[in-house]
Amino acid sequence: MSLEQPTALILLNMGGPDSLETIEPFLYNLFSDRELIQLPMGALLQKPFAKLISHFRSKKVRESYKYIGGRSPLLAWTRKQAVGIAERLGGHIQPFVLMRYWQPRAAEVMTQLKKAGIRQAIVLSMYPHYTGATTGSSINDFEQHAEKLYPELSYQVIDQWYDWPGYVTALASRVEEGLDNFHELMRDDVRILFSAHALPQKFIDRGDPYQQQVETTARLVMERVGNYRWSIAYQSRSGPVKWMTPGTDLELIRLGAEDVKSLLMVPISFVSDHIETLEEIDLQYRMLAEQHGIAHFFRAPSLNDHPDFLEGMAGLVRERCQI
Known part of the structure; x- marks a missing residue:
């Protein structure tokens, strides 16, 4: 390219x-x-x-x-991420955001590209861990609209980056920031709970690597953070289907039964704040933790537009696209 x-x-x-x-x-x-x-x-x-x-x-x-204020902050954060990564790449890189289920959607973005005369693109999924339910669907949506509306567009897709050092290092830094919330006398006893978005179990059973990749990311992060006890759970489970386990709510209850008093929750499959971090973790899970005896509950900051994360993602684009 x-x-x-x-x-x-x-x-x-x-x-x-x-x-x-x-x-x-x-x-x-x-x-x-x-x-x-x-x-x-x-x-x-x-x-x-x-x-x-x-x-x-x-x-x-x-x-x-x-x-959380009447709207999702996801678009605002994703735009900041796009601008921040593009600035670090320099050259003729121009940032765009394409959302799967709300604006701006694929048809609108294709129109913008054609109007600007841009004939090549780097397409970066902001889901670190691959599953056809999210990454696959978003990429298919992009490719179908590109073929239909802008077949002249040449593009390269980056579809997963769960073990990319820049991402892992940035996430480890957010975990360390989260640990700073605990008094130094209790810090050695803090339990760390990584919480990823749940999928129906059938996606894992069919061979999607999502769960394995989440586990790899958590392990790599903890190799950088140090000697803390930690576990992984899956949130946002709803509806009458078999979901990945353990659920985050049940894991919080289990940790409370183990007499854990200090807990740091780390959103691992989310790269910016949205409803699952700001309301589900910060409100619902905090209340549940307190009800089960976890007196000191904090969440690690989200990656959002932290400079180390943006630099790490720019490095990913440079390597994968050889620019």
Whole structure:
């Protein structure tokens, strides 16, 4: 790939509602994606089921978004990440963001690229750990729209980076920052709980490497952090399907039963703050931990636009794209 001509850096992410009024259509887009959620009775009824589920679920989700200010911060953080990575790459790199389930979506981004006369792109998934449910769906969405709307676009895809040293080092630094919240006299007794987004177990059973990659990332981080007891759990489990285990809620209860008093939670499959960190961890899991005797509960800061993370991601692009 030659950087003598304008090059787009396109970050792929899930997206989130930008107002309380857009929660329901966002959920409809999400539940309509059979690569992510296969609702019963086949593809023909996927969208009617999605319409029904998104309507009723939006009422509950609305309260969660009210708690964090009425909108998802995911787009703002992803834009900052795109700009920060592009600046570190220099040259003719121009940042773009493409969201899977809310704006800006693939058709809009293709129009922007054509209008700007950009004919080559680096496509970077912001999911560190690969599963067809998230990474695969986002890449398929990009490729289908590129083929249909902008077949002249030449691009290279970076689809997973769970063991990239720049990412692991940045995450380890956030863990160390989180540990600084504990008094030095209790720091040796702090338990660390990595919390990744859960998937239905069927994705793991079919061969997706997601769980293995999450475990590898956690191990590599702890090799840098030092001698603490730690475990992994999976959050955001909902609906009547078999999910990956252990669930984060059940792991918190288990740790409380072990008389753990000091706990640092580390969001591992999220590279920026959004509803799962700001409301699910910071509110729901904090309350659950306190109810089960975990008196000192903190969350490690998210990666967001920390300079070490952005530099690490720029290094990833340089190596994978040989620029």
